[in-house]
Amino acid sequence: AQTVTQSQPEMSVQEAETVTLSCTYDTSESDYYLFWYKQPPSRQMILVIRQEAYKQQNATENRFSVNFQKAAKSFSLKISDSQLGDAAMYFCAYRINYGGSQGNLIFGKGTKLSVKP
C-alpha cells in the first residue's frame, strides 16, 4: 500500500529565512507524481509544486523548490525568503500515474508552518 509520512507536525521560520519541510513515501510503483499542497485557514487546498517521478531534475516554482530523492523515497520542500503569507498547513501527496485517468491523491498528515515577523 502506498503511504506518505510527514514527520514534522509543526515548523517555524523567521520571515525572509529558508525552511525545509520533510516528506517520505512508500510505493512499489515506478511511475507516479508527488505534490506539495498548501492549506491556509481559508481551507482551500492550493497546489504549490509538482514532481514527476521519471524526471531527475528537481521542480522549482519561484521561492519553492523540492529535493526529490527517488531511491530514498524522499521529497522535501524548501521555501526560500519566507513570507507571512506562507503560514499554512502543508501537505505532501502522491498519485500513481495511470496515463489518461486521474487516480486519487494520497496525503500525509501535514506540517503546520508558522512564519515569525
Add this chain to the structure above:
Amino acid sequence: ETGVTQSPTHLIKTRGQQVTLRCSSQSGHNTVSWYQQALGQGPQFIFQYYREEENGRGNFPPRFSGLQFPNYSSELNVNALELDDSALYLCASSPAGEEQYFGPGTRLTVT
C-alpha cells in the same frame, strides 16, 4: 481561485440523518474526486467519478455515495450519519489527465 465551488459552507446534522453536499466544477472538468479531512489529518480519498461513472473508491462504507452530472456538478451523499463523519469534505475536479483543483470544502458537524 480554482473555479470549484462547494455548498453549503457549513452544515450541522444529527446522528442518523442523511446529508447531501454539492460541488460545482469548471466546464470541461470531467473528473471529480471527493475527500474527507478529519480535524488535524490529511484528506482521505472517498471516491472519484469520471464522465458520470464511479472510477475508484477509497475505504469508505456504502452509505457514502455520489453522483456526477453532465453539467460538471456533483454530489456526495452520506446516509445514517455517525459522529465520526464530522469533518471537512473537499471536492476536487480536473480535466482528463491534468491536476486536481480543490474547492473550499464543506464543514460537516454531526451531533
